[in-house]
Amino acid sequence: MKKLLSIGAILSICSSISFAQNIPTFKIDLDNPSGEISSNMWGIFFEDINLGADGGIYAELVKNRSFEFSNPLMGWKTLGENVPEGTLVIQNNGKRKGNARSLLINKPTDFLLGLQNEGFRGMGIKEGLQYEFSLLFKCSKPGLTLHVELLDDTDKVCGSSKISLTETAAWKNISVRFRSAAESKKGKLNIWIQGIGSAEVDMLSLFPEDTWRGRSKGLRKDMVQILADMKPGFLRFPGGCIVEGRDLANRFQWKKTVGPIEERELIINRWNTEFNHRLTPDYFQTFGLGFYEYFLMSEDIGAEPLPILNCGMACQFNTGEVVPLDELDTYIQDALDLIEFANGDVHTKWGKLRAEMGHPEKFNLKMLGIGNENWGPQYIERLAAFQVVLKAKHPEIAIIASSGTGPDGERFDYLDKKLREMKIDVIDEHYYRPPSWFLSSAARYDDYDRNGSKIFAGEYASHTTRPNGPNKNSWDAALSEAAFLTGLERNGDVVTMASYAPLFGHVDGWQWTPDLIWVDNLNVYGTPSYHVQKLYSTNKGTAIIPIKWNDNNVVGQDSLYASTVYDEVSKELIIKFVNHNNKTVNGTFQLDSNKQINGNATKITLSSNDMAAYNSIADPLKIKPQESAVKYSGAIIKESFLPYSFTVIKIPIK
Numbered sequence: 001m002k003k004l005l006s007i008g009a010i011l012s013i014c015s016s017i018s019f020a021q022n023i024p025t026f027k028i029d030l031d032n033p034s035g036e037i038s039s040n041m042w043g044i045f046f047e048d049i050n051l052g053a054d055g056g057i058y059a060e061l062v063k064n065r066s067f068e069f070s071n072p073l074m075g076w077k078t079l080g081e082n083v084p085e086g087t088l089v090i091q092n093n094g095k096r097k098g099n100a101r102s103l104l105i106n107k108p109t110d111f112l113l114g115l116q117n118e119g120f121r122g123m124g125i126k127e128g129l130q131y132e133f134s135l136l137f138k139c140s141k142p143g144l145t146l147h148v149e150l151l152d153d154t155d156k157v158c159g160s161s162k163i164s165l166t167e168t169a170a171w172k173n174i175s176v177r178f179r180s181a182a183e184s185k186k187g188k189l190n191i192w193i194q195g196i197g198s199a200e201v202d203m204l205s206l207f208p209e210d211t212w213r214g215r216s217k218g219l220r221k222d223m224v225q226i227l228a229d230m231k232p233g234f235l236r237f238p239g240g241c242i243v244e245g246r247d248l249a250n251r252f253q254w255k256k257t258v259g260p261i262e263e264r265e266l267i268i269n270r271w272n273t274e275f276n277h278r279l280t281p282d283y284f285q286t287f288g289l290g291f292y293e294y295f296l297m298s299e300d301i302g303a304e305p306l307p308i309l310n311c312g313m314a315c316q317f318n319t320g321e322v323v324p325l326d327e328l329d330t331y332i333q334d335a336l337d338l339i340e341f342a343n344g345d346v347h348t349k350w351g352k353l354r355a356e357m358g359h360p361e362k363f364n365l366k367m368l369g370i371g372n373e374n375w376g377p378q379y380i381e382r383l384a385a386f387q388v389v390l391k392a393k394h395p396e397i398a399i400i401a402s403s404g405t406g407p408d409g410e411r412f413d414y415l416d417k418k419l420r421e422m423k424i425d426v427i428d429e430h431y432y433r434p435p436s437w438f439l440s441s442a443a444r445y446d447d448y449d450r451n452g453s454k455i456f457a458g459e460y461a462s463h464t465t466r467p468n469g470p471n472k473n474s475w476d477a478a479l480s481e482a483a484f485l486t487g488l489e490r491n492g493d494v495v496t497m498a499s500y501a502p503l504f505g506h507v508d509g510w511q512w513t514p515d516l517i518w519v520d521n522l523n524v525y526g527t528p529s530y531h532v533q534k535l536y537s538t539n540k541g542t543a544i545i546p547i548k549w550n551d552n553n554v555v556g557q558d559s560l561y562a563s564t565v566y567d568e569v570s571k572e573l574i575i576k577f578v579n580h581n582n583k584t585v586n587g588t589f590q591l592d593s594n595k596q597i598n599g600n601a602t603k604i605t606l607s608s609n610d611m612a613a614y615n616s617i618a619d620p621l622k623i624k625p626q627e628s629a630v631k632y633s634g635a636i637i638k639e640s641f642l643p644y645s646f647t648v649i650k651i652p653i654k
């Protein structure tokens, strides 16, 4: 089934240190497509890792807004001197759904008192932009006024406003808007508590107004935009290991992430304590970005939603807890209810909730993942129980199942065999491997069974220095991915979905590298791997077109890799070509077809002579796509390819 090291790959590794061979003609058989490219072939893997959601795409600027972190005042500092004991008290009211704690303020006399929130590694603040400060409060003794101030990097006030806490026995929401006069990457929020009185406060929150689509308390616009720019075919959420949890109590439970935000029960983020060298004690999941918002984001960016649910097992790298088989019903019910939440009529329980949250229309869910990186017979047993019920009640939903943590070995072989016997719709394969693996695996899927389960290349990234050292998103890594992806594309009839992982990394709050996209509190940039993914995704085509060199697929001979698709909408032939040599290669492409080239052909190139080069906040476009014209004569295209380059050639066809 798998090709470990093709002859082409061996030649590839050798020839990258020698001179490139004389390149004969590549023949493109346009009139004989070998299969279709799935419409959702290239997608996005989203997980709240590296401050991807809280502190990242979820635009909330206040950390620990509801005092629910294990340390209730983490992220907060009391302002003022000699603040009397009993002035600020954490109150726990177990009757409040999902959000028991609040902060009780007792201020019988007037003295200097305030709270400061440090944000997530500071707060990103933009000059001239409006901010909305809001809170929930109850007030028995009116007289308190909150004076909110935004501070810039130098602690200078750059925006402020006031809110009075009037008497109310029930929880009340109140908000105020103000502008910032300065930009700051590491701003802070002061809340001065002025006057005399007593009140309970909760959900102290600050959002910028420039969220994605201007939604109140929504998502960071630049971070969603860079995803939308990829024109992704699907959005997988919410992970990753976060689905499994370190133990079952810590697993992701979608029902706790929908409904009113203040009722969504926060849990510790499993990446908080995962890596001793990157401990992140302030990492929690508030679920402001919950399943409703994930579905909405999928819709917004034109991606098919792909939720992954816990299968009754906690992460096997941690506790490996499993729920007894006779207690799996609640987990299976969660899956059924999720389908109802996404696709159910507004009169059903969960469809009604979706409508109440603002989306009466169905989300049109078509696929569901059961388990992430789970393995062993304990997984197969649980998956089988899900499969029986889901296929009986929802045959229209494709089931995606895990083939474990890696692309080979006993674990993989066991699962691959079992999943195929079970006729699972789609098998999720993961590979975090060195560049050499990606180069030598370009032919991996050439011999896969064409009639069995489809493949989801669900998590991959080329790791240059794993397990030691900081994995930079180097050009070396990205180019090896580009080469490997020619193999996915050529086998698009079998590999129907693919996504790089993880997606986001915050420069001040990451746990895992490399990542596709990096951010700080104000900026976002795509790595070379991002540009590779985007070039595939925005040039995915509709049909697989054979491209041969001496009657063979181009899978590493002389360090060259190629795949070709035709796009029946844009009427373009699209060639992806990787030159993994240290010198320019001149290639000839011969179009075997009754059709003709007609119009302006172009090429987009990513290249660097420096394999260690990477993009950064300071130099976000060091490696970037460059566009130029392509010449042709009749059905012949002659092109030269820069050393260490990935090129996409687009040829209009009549």
Ligand code: AHR
Pocket: 047, 049, 239, 240, 241, 242, 372, 373, 405, 459, 501, 502, 512
């Ligand atoms: O992408 C990071 C992690 O890698 C995912 O959470 C997990 O599925 C895999 O091990």
